[in-house]
Amino acid sequence: MSHDTEIQGRSQSQYEFDRRKSAVQMRKQVINFAIMIFLTFVAFATVVADFAPTFIKPVILLLAGIQVVLQLYSFMHMDDKHAPFIGVISTFVWVGAVIAFTFFLAFNTIIWW
Amino acid sequence: MLNTKFTPQTWPEHPEQATHEGKNKYVGIWIFICSDIVLFASLFATYISLRNKGPAGMQFTSQELFELPLAFVMTMFLLTSSLTSVYAMYHLKNYNFKGVQLWTGVTVLLGLGFLALEIYEFYHYVHIGFGYTQSAFSSAFFTLVGTHGLHVIIGLVWMICLIVRNASRGLNLYNAPKYFVASIYWHFIDVVWVFIFTVVYLMGVLG
Amino acid sequence: MSSVAVTKKKGVGAVIWDYLTTVDHKKLAVLYLFSGLLFFAIAGFEALLMRIQLMFPNSDFISAGTFNELLTMHGTTMLFLAATPLLFGFMNMVVPLQIGARDVAFPFLNSLGFWLFFLGATFLHLSFFMGGAPDAGWTSYASLSLYSPGHGIDFYVLGLQISGAGTLISGINFIVTIITMRAPGMTFMRMPLFTWTSLISSTLILFAFPPLTVGLFLMLVDRMFDANFFDHTMGGNTIIWEHLFWIFGHPEVYILVLPAFGLFSEIIPVFARKRLFGYSSMVFATILIGFLGFMVWAHHMFTTGLGATANAIFAVATMAIAVPTGMKVFNWILTIWGGSIKVTVPMIYALGFIPSFVAGGVTGVMQATAPLDYQLHDSYFIVAHFHYVIVGGIVTAIFASFHFYWPLFFNRAMSEKLGYWTFWIFFIGFHLTFFVQHFLGLMGMPRRVFTYMEGQGWDLFNFISSIGAIMMAIGVVLMVLNMLLSIKSEPLNCRDYWGDGRSLEWALKTPIPFYNFKQTPLVRGFDPYWIEKQEGNPEGMTYAEPLGDVHMPNNSILPLIMSIGLFVAAFGALYHPDGESWSVPVMVIGLGITVLAMIVRSVKDDLGYHLHAEEIIEIENELYGKGGNK
Known part of the structure; x- marks a missing residue:
């Protein structure tokens, strides 16, 4: 087990840049969250609206799929190339x-x- | 490792990956989640093939049983807790320990709310006669949703342990990965719930 | 564990405590090896009893009920509790050394995995003394096992649940270890093939054990808590169990055979003294076998009536597996071809393995033909087929590796002469036992029968088969004797015992210190130790770092306590359907112990400790004498 922990101080400008970057990222996460809420709402609405089941089933499965991909890649950081x-x-x-x-x-x- | 003191400026940009142990934990939780995906897939598959199956003359069907408003509120609780968990990780990156504790605490509260609704739901079903041993459908339903509930409970105990154990310790490179990993696990619980509300509740109401 | 403790003699109590709390992958490997050997012996003895019963027609050596228990426990024990831990023993020992790591990624989990496995296995075997062993076959089909009286099936379900959790944990640990703990320069395409097969086999564990967990859980609640998953009168469906079981069960055979392939891929190049032929195609074949292994489970269920389309799909997918397996066989043959072959005990096992395994594979393709499978299903032909694969593939690999890796494990060598005797007796016995069973199957003898009538033309072949089984038993006894004798032999204190080692594990001097590598090695290509030897490097490796402090994990008793908690809880669940008033409290207490141990683990800081450079030098001097070999 390696124990080397690199601790490098960041320069002031780098630090501010990182701060900004993560703030922007956080804003993106909130937007993603809004999309997820919207998708959930649409899924429930299609069912309540009583469309034909043959139409609803693929649609809500698709919506679930999109939500999961959003969760994985944004909330769970699978899009993070440096991980x-x-x-x-x-x-x-x-x-x-x-x-x-x-x-x-x-x-x-x-x-x- | 515990004694190193940080300032927001010396705190690494990816604290969860700064140590070798952290990297191991990061990869480990993902690999564990992969096995959990298959676990839930087996439960889902079993549920689908047993849905609405019961002894002759069973009066409960998924159309009559499930109530969408409750499922919607539960979904909102869990989705929001996913966002608050992201906030906790945001503060983790910025070396803001208070923020981490606060938002993890909010996540726990939302999770508890979800759990309370789920317990109410189960209690209600049992009360009207749809108990665990009532039919193949009931067994499959309670097992699938209950396993998810068990994951929620584990996640809550995990986060409460983290909040308590680290209250006096503050943030360091030893416990930063722990917070991060718990957060990933919590998001995964949400992922499973997305399928549960789609496959169990929405498609259940459709029949 | 401090540095002094390794080098000084310790009392018996201290040694036992050390093994109970150890997180060292090499000590856990020894524990896996011996517990695997124990269960191998038990299951082998059960097989011997069955073969004695079947030696003559109308025999009444053991009763039909006992025979059912024996065949169930033989299959279950051999697959879950003998082959798996034995291969885990080799993986634990060899994989971290091959990739140049000081330990696995999660040493604590490694220990937890072992104790869960061991206590689950012990729980399952307690059934013999507590009202009868499981008796529904290792597949334990729900339509049969739901109605099995007594607690046998409950033992099966709970014991396998616990040991399965242990296996899954170890699997995750190996995957993470291989992904993250590789030494600098050890890229994926430079990893030795045993490490590759361990990775793929652990991946199969990762994806195959959850369905088993679910299946066992459904069986558990059906039998003990009145759920209705498999009860057709309540809307259940027993086919679900068959699917869940075989979704797990088919990958399980690849979980076992892939590491065996890997072991032979290590042995053959060493004794052919030639680089492994077609390395990248071997890696590709391993991955392909792993993936296809998941898509073929229903070939165990052709006769269930899945329909022609499903049968055709699964038949074709099954036959497709023969292609990557064939690639492997040709690569082994081409590695040997033109090599300067040194015939040693491991090598002779490898030479015996190739034809035996091919025979098993060919009969497998025969069964993949769905229409023919209707004839062969549940006959002795099947028994012959999977024993050819398992004994011819996995057991020979394990026996070969005992000889091959014994110097790494114990700093001793096993006797070559006795090894040859063992090989020939075991190998001839194996073919005698199972070759004739093909014909028994074609003649119509069903499997899992406890006796048969005379005059059906089965008498002679059954007799031959039983003689073979006795020879196999003698072979195993000789193998164990060889191991015991090796204790008496001189310690080797050498590097590269076989003289032609290629991968990193042979670059280490035995006895291997508990931190494995005093400096992390730098890997400069495939077969790193071979490269260094070619360049005349006396150290055996190039180092990637200067001699410095080494970080090591702390020992812990918590894994054992967690496992004991589940062990206790299992007894509560077992007696729950009897309406015992104490069953629920016992379950709560047991799970409470486990949860408490987990909370203690998560609340306490466990940072490990640092071993200083001076201490390392001191330990090395103690082990090897000043400045080199003792």
């Missing part, structure tokens, strides 16, 4: 998603009553 081994991590996450999808597919098609 350690983020490439390996996203490979694992997406492989997990593919396997999860296989389960859905199988249980929907080859389990019968």
Whole structure:
């Protein structure tokens, strides 16, 4: 186990730049949050509005998918290129998603009553 | 590692990744989440194949049972707690310990609100006769949503432990990754909930 | 653990305490190895009893009920509690050394994983003394196991739940270790193949164990808490169990066989004295096998009636796995081809492995043909097939690696002469046992039957098979004897015992100090130790850092306490359906112990300690004498 902890003081301008950058990032997160709330609202609204189920089902699944991608890439920082081994991590996450999808597919098609 | 004192200026830009332990924790929680994805996928798949299945003459169906307003309020609680957790991480980056504690505390409160609503919901179902052992549908429903609830409880205990243990310690490079990892885990709980409200509640009401 | 403690003789109590609290990957490897060996012996003994029962027709050596218990426990123990820990033992020992790490990423979790596995396994085996072992087969199909009287299935469900959690934790730990703990220069495409297969196999654990956890949980609540997942009168569906089980069960065989492939990929280049042929295709094949392994589970369920479309898809996917596996076999053969071969015990196991495993693989492709599978299903042909794969692939790899890595583990060598005897007795016994079972299956003998009538033409082959089983047992006894004898032999105190080691683990002098590398090595290419030897570097490695302080993790008893908590809680759950008044309190107490231990762990700071450069020099002098070999 390595124990080296690099502590480098940042220059004043670098520090201010970083501060600004994370403030901008935070603002983006709030916008993402607003989008998520909106998507949730739309999902509930389509169901309440009583459209045809064949239309609603794909739509709300799509909305859920968009929300999840937003959560993963913005809130959970999968878009952070500097995070350690983020490439390996996203490979694992997406492989997990593919396997999860296989389960859905199988249980929907080859389990019968 | 505990004794190093920081100022906002010497505090690294990515405190959660500044130490090797931090990096390990960061990768570790993600790998754990991958296995949790598959765990929930199995539960979801089981739920889908058992939905509305019960003994002959079962009176409960998902259309009549689920109430959208409650599910909507629960969703709002959990979504908002996700944002407050992001705020905590924002303050973590800026070396603002009070902000971290405050926003983590708010996250815990919102999580508790969610949990209270879920307990109320379960209590209500059991009260009207839709108990755990009532049918295959009820078993599958309570297991899926209950497992999510268990994750919420674990997340809450985790964050409360963090707030308490670090109250006197302040922020350092040893506990910064701990906050970060708990936050990632909390977002994941939200991700699962997005699927629960879509697949269980919304599609349940559709029938 | 202080530096002094390593070098000074310790009392028995101190040694036991050290092993109970250790977080050192090498000590945990030893624990995995011995507990795996223990369960291997138990499960082997069960197999021997079954074979004695089947030696003659109409035999009444053991009753039908006991036979069911034996076959269930044999399968369950061999897969979950023998092969898995044995391979984990090698992974724990070798992977951190191969990637140039001082320990795994989460030493605490490593220890927790072991104790969960061990106490779960112990719990499962207590069933023999507490009212009967599980008796529904290792697959424990819900339609059968839900109605199994007594507590056997409850033991199965709870024991596997606990040990499965341990396996999952260890799997996550290995993945993170391999991703983050590699020495400078050790890129992914320079990793030795055993590390690669450990990574992929841990990934399979990561994705395959959660479905098992869910399946076992559903079975648990169905049997003990009146849920209705599998009860068709309440709307349940037993097919769900079959899917969940095989979604786990099929990757499980790859979880076991991939590290075995990796071990042979280490052994063969060393004794062919030639670089592994087709390294990148080997890596690619490993990943492909891992991925395809997830998409084929329903080939265990062809006869369930999934429909022609589903059967066709899974049949084709199954046959596709033969392609990357074939790539591996050809690569091994081409590594040996033209090499300057040194036949040693590990190498002779490797040479025996290739044809045996291919035989098992070919019968696997036969079964992948769905229409033919209707004939072969539940017959001895299946038994022959998977034993060819498991014994011919995994057990030979484990035995070969005992010999191969024994110097790293214990600084002793196992006897070569006894090793040859073991190999030949075991290998001939193995083929005698299982080769004839192919024909028994084709003649129509069903698996899992406790006896058969005479005059069906099965008598002779069953007799031959049983003789083979006895030979295998003798082989295992000789292997254990060899291990015990090695204690008496002289310590090796050397580097590169086999003389042709290629990867980093051989660059270390044995006994390996608890911090592994006094300086982190710099990896300059594939087969780093080979490169250094070619350049005449007497140190065996180039260092990436100057000699300095080393950070090491603290020992902890908490993993054991957490595991004991779950162990206690399992008894509460087990007796819950009997209506015992104490069952719920016991569950609460057990889970309380676990949760408390977790809270203690999270509230206390655990920073580890630093080993100073002077102490390292002192330890090295103590181990190897001043300035080099003793």
